[in-house]
Amino acid sequence: MKKLNLLLTALLxxxxxxxxxxxxxxxxxxxxxxxxxxxSGGAHxxxxxxxxxxxxxxxxxDVATDFSLKNVDGKMVSLSSIKNAKxxxxxxxxxxxxxxxxxxxxxIALHKAYAKKGYSVIAINPNSPENEAEGYxxxxxxxxxxxxxxxxxxxxxxxxxxxxxxVRTPHVFLLDKERKVQYIGTIxxxxxxxxxxxxxxxxDAINALQKGEKPNPNFTKAIGCPVKxxxx
Amino acid sequence: xxxxxxxxxxxxxxxxLFYSPNIxxxxxxxxxxxDIRVYNFDELEPLLYTNSSKTYIVNFWAMWCGPCIMEMPxxxxxxxxxxxxxxxxxxxxxxxxxxxxxxxxxxKKGITAKVVLLDDADANHWIDEIDPNWSGALPxxxxxxxxxxxxxxxxxxxxxxxxxxxHKTIN
Numbered sequence: 001m002k003k004l005n006l007l008l009t010a011l012l013x014x015x016x017x018x019x020x021x022x023x024x025x026x027x028x029x030x031x032x033x034x035x036x037x038x039x040s041g042g043a044h045x046x047x048x049x050x051x052x053x054x055x056x057x058x059x060x061x062d063v064a065t066d067f068s069l070k071n072v073d074g075k076m077v078s079l080s081s082i083k084n085a086k087x088x089x090x091x092x093x094x095x096x097x098x099x100x101x102x103x104x105x106x107x108i109a110l111h112k113a114y115a116k117k118g119y120s121v122i123a124i125n126p127n128s129p130e131n132e133a134e135g136y137x138x139x140x141x142x143x144x145x146x147x148x149x150x151x152x153x154x155x156x157x158x159x160x161x162x163x164x165x166x167v168r169t170p171h172v173f174l175l176d177k178e179r180k181v182q183y184i185g186t187i188x189x190x191x192x193x194x195x196x197x198x199x200x201x202x203x204d205a206i207n208a209l210q211k212g213e214k215p216n217p218n219f220t221k222a223i224g225c226p227v228k229x230x231x232x
Numbered sequence: 233x234x235x236x237x238x239x240x241x242x243x244x245x246x247x248x249l250f251y252s253p254n255i256x257x258x259x260x261x262x263x264x265x266x267d268i269r270v271y272n273f274d275e276l277e278p279l280l281y282t283n284s285s286k287t288y289i290v291n292f293w294a295m296w297c298g299p300c301i302m303e304m305p306x307x308x309x310x311x312x313x314x315x316x317x318x319x320x321x322x323x324x325x326x327x328x329x330x331x332x333x334x335x336x337x338x339x340k341k342g343i344t345a346k347v348v349l350l351d352d353a354d355a356n357h358w359i360d361e362i363d364p365n366w367s368g369a370l371p372x373x374x375x376x377x378x379x380x381x382x383x384x385x386x387x388x389x390x391x392x393x394x395x396x397x398x399h400k401t402i403n
Contacts, residue, residue: 098296098326168369190353192326201356221359221368223324226299 057165058181060218064090064173067160069124069153070136072143077122077151079179086118087182087209088175089202092126092155092166095142096133097225100169102191104146107170110187110202111150119206121150126161126169126227129154134228161227168224174205174215182209185220265338270327270349273358279320279348280362285377287317287402292350292372294324295337299387300371306391308343310398317398319345324370327351375401 058064068078079088091107093100111121127134136154143152155161164173165184174183183205188197205215282288291307293300304321311319325334327349338347352358359368363383366372373384375398382401388394 096296167367186356189356191355192353196353220356221366223355223359223368223370225297226369226371228298 056162057167058163058173058184060181060184062181064175064179064181065160065163066179067153069156069160071151071153072136072140072148077153079122079175082120082122084118085120086177087206088179089114089119089121089206090164090173090175091121091123091170092161092164092168092173092227093123093170094125094127094134094225095138096131097169099191099222099224102194103170103187104148106187106194108146108149114206115150117210119209123148123150123152124155124160125152126155126158126166128158128228131228158229166227168222168226170222170224172202174202174209176209183215183218185217186222186224191222264344265335265347268323268330268334268347268349270330270351273350273352273354273361276322276348276350276352277361280374280376282376283378285379287314287398288320288374288376289317289398290320290322290374290376292322292324292370294370295329295333296325297370301341303371303387303389303394304341304343306388306394308341308345309391310394311345321345321347323347323349325349377402 064079066079068076071077079085079090082088089110093103093107107121107123115121125134125139129135132138139152139154142148164171166173170187172183172185172187173181176182183202185201187200187202188194189199189201190197201217201220205218208215280290289307289311291300291304293304295301307319307321311317321343323334330349334347334349355368359366362374363372366383366385369385371387373386373388375382375384380401382397384397388397
C-alpha cells in the first residue's frame with residue numbers, strides 16, 4: 001500500500017514537472033530578475049539596418065541651415081526674415097498624420113506664448129505633394145481651418161527636411177539665436193492627451209534657453225508618421 | 233480512497249498534457265483577432281523576447297502609416313508559407329478605433345496574424361527600451377529567436393526583401 005502510494009506520488013511529481021516544463025518552454029520573455037531591455041552586446045549583438053546616425057541630420061550644437069520656403073499665404077519665409085528672434089521653433093508637421101493633428105492646438109498655444117518672447121513656431125510640411133492631401137491647397141485649407149498664426153511652409157523639392165534629419169511628423173528642432181540646434185525631439189510626453197502631459201520637453205527647453213542654460217534633455221523620441229519622400 | 237484521489241489528480245494531469253495540443257488547435261481554428269488586447273509597454277515587453285529557437289517577427293505599425301500598410305501583406309504571406317514562424321503585429325492605433333476601424337481593416341486586408349495594440353503615452357521612454365537606435369518612426373520590425381536579433385527601421389518593399397533579412401538574422 002505504502003509502496004503504491006509512493007509510486008503514485010513519484011508519478012504525480014513527474015507529471016507536474018513535465019507540465020511545468022511545457023509551460024516554461026512556451027513562456028515568452030526574459031527569465032525573472034533578468035535585465036528586461038535589449039540584450040547588450042555579445043556574440044549575437046543586434047544588428048540594425050539603418051541607424052539614427054545613418055539617417056543623418058543635425059546633432060545638438062550643429063548650425064542649422066536657413067531656408068526660403070513658400071508659406072500658405074504665398075510669401076516666402078526664411079529664418080532670417082523673422083524679426084527680433086531669440087530662437088526658432090522649427091517643427092516638421094503635416095496635414096494628415098493623426099499625431100501631427102493632435103499637436104496642432106499645442107503648437108498654436110506655444111506660438112501665442114513664445115513668439116512675443118522671441119521664439120516663433122515655424123512649421124514645415126516635409127511630405128511629398130504628390131499626395132494631394134499633403135499638397136499646397138490642402139495645407140492652405142488646414143491652416144485656415146485651424147487658424148494657424150505661424151508660418152506653415154512647403155518643403156519644395158523636399159530639400160530641407162533631410163538636412164535637418166526629420167524622420168517623422170511632428171518632429172521639433174529648437175534653434176537658438178545663432179541657429180545652433182539646442183533641442184531635437186517631441187513637444188511633450190503625451191501626444192494623445194494634452195491634459196495628461198507630465199513633461200513639456202519643448203517648453204522646458206525654451207525656458208532653459210531663455211535663462212541662458214542648455215536644455216536637459218536635449219533629445220527625445222516619439223512615435224510619429226514617417227515622412228514620405230517623393231515617389232514613395 | 234487516497235489512491236482514488238491520487239489517480240484522479242494523476243489522470244487529469246496527464247489529460248491536461250495530452251489534450252493541450254488539441255485545445256490549442258481548437259483555439260487557432262477560431263476566427264483571429266476577435267479580441268484585440270490593449271497593452272502598456274510593460275505588458276508588451278515580454279512578447280519581444282523568447283527562450284525558444286523559434287523565429288519571431290514583431291512589426292510595429294498603424295493604420296495611419298502608409299508604408300506600414302504597404303508591407304503588411306509581405307509579413308502575412310511569409311507566415312502563411314512558414315507557419316512555424318510567429319508573427320505579431322503591434323498596432324499603435326487608438327484604442328477607440330479597435331471595433332469600428334481596426335477590425336474591419338484587418339479583415340479587409342486578410343490579416344490573420346495576431347494583433348495587439350500598444351497604448352502607452354511615454355514613447356520617449358519605451359522607444360529606447362525597445363531599441364536605442366530607433367527614432368520612433370514607423371514601420372519598425374524586430375526579427376528574433378533566443379540567440380539572434382535584428383531591428384529594422386524601414387519598410388520592406390517585397391516578400392523577397394523580408395525573406396533575405398529573416399534568413400540573415402536567423403542563420
